[in-house]
Amino acid sequence: MTGTLPSSIDVLIVGAGIGGASLAASLAPHRRVLLIEAEAMPGYHATGRSAAFWHETYGGPAIQPLSKASFELLRDPPADFSERGFLSPRAAFNLGRRDEAKVVDEFTAGFAAKGVDIQRMSGAEVARIVPGIRPDWSEAAYEGACSDIDVGALHAAFLRAAKRAGAQLATGVALTSARRTASGWQVQAGTGTVHANVIVNAAGAWADTVAELCGARPLGIRPYRRTVVQLRLGVPVPASLPLVIHVGGSFYFKGESEGRVWLSPHDETPSAPCDAAPEELDVAIAIDRLQQVVDWPIAAVERKWAGLRSFAPDRLPVFGADPHVPGFVWCAGQGGFGIQTSPAIGELLAAELGAPWPRGAIGNLDPAPFSPTRLA
Structure with missing residues (x-):
């Protein structure tokens, strides 16, 4: 990964915390992906400060299916993703x-x-x-199934998988402007410019700020x-x-x-x-x-x-296409359950952006309740 911006990409992900990283890992094999991160290192804010645990009931009944479907990858990841699991059992x-x-x-x-x-x-x-x-x-x-999550290892594994698939990461690069054109987005990020077909807003606490920069209505994150x-x-x-x-x-x-x-x-x-x-x-x-x-x-x-x-105002995560701004996609509002649901959210949103529909438990989930259309 590099700090140099390409001139053109398919998907620009704004924010390289757990939400942006998990999406990049699932999407990069199928689309040209660039992650930009305003801080000098990814995961500096919410991701890097999580006292994370996988706790199936955490977040309430609406979040439980996302957590449950994510459990398999967290416990027994594919060998090409990680040599070991990310969970340590704790009741x-x-x-x-x-x-x-x-x-x-x-x-x-x-x-x-x-x-x-x-x-x-x-x-x-x-x-x-x-x-x-x-x-x-x-x-x-x-x-009895609760577990600690090795957040640092999980985040690093998502970033490695994205890099192997060709994604680029630019740190110390903040989004400063984005203009919608007939062919996509003309984006100013840091001191560089890049053309993107799609912008994904994975900016965590700054999600509504990024939305405004892109001409989208804030959702109350x-x-x-x-x-x-x-x-x-x-x-x-x-x-x-x-x-x-x-x-x-x-x-x-x-x-x-x-x-x-x-x-x-x-x-x-x-x-x-x-x-x-x-x-x-x-x-x-x-x-x-x-x-x-x-x-x-x-x-x-x-x-x-x-x-x-x-x-978000209803305390559910928000991921999917903005209903009013073409080519603008949300991946935000993940509260305290963003780590334990990241495999499911990353794969479901990647499928919306051109990756194959996920297999197994994640593929049985319905992403519709988490669409930003509910808040529009």
């Missing part, structure tokens, strides 16, 4: 207080009806697996700040501690290494597109919420970071 608890029993019951029943391997757990079982949990947190639904901290504890909590995520959406934490956890207050603070940084208040809120759940003493805050997760 998940969807946790509630005693007064949230009905919420946990409905959560369990709803996803079990969709074929998710999820079971209701007793308070005694929760206490056995999460040492030090306070008695009031007695309601849980257990998912809003970025929200999410905070994560790594804590060193004063008790030997195991590295294999399951992902513990509140059914009410106020925290999640998981083991990181012996005596350490990753913790988030599950915050969603509206933000302008930016290089997000953690706020001390959000770190304090995260710690306070954790201490309401478990009686672990905290020895130190070892790391803290923040990233932007971007959502």
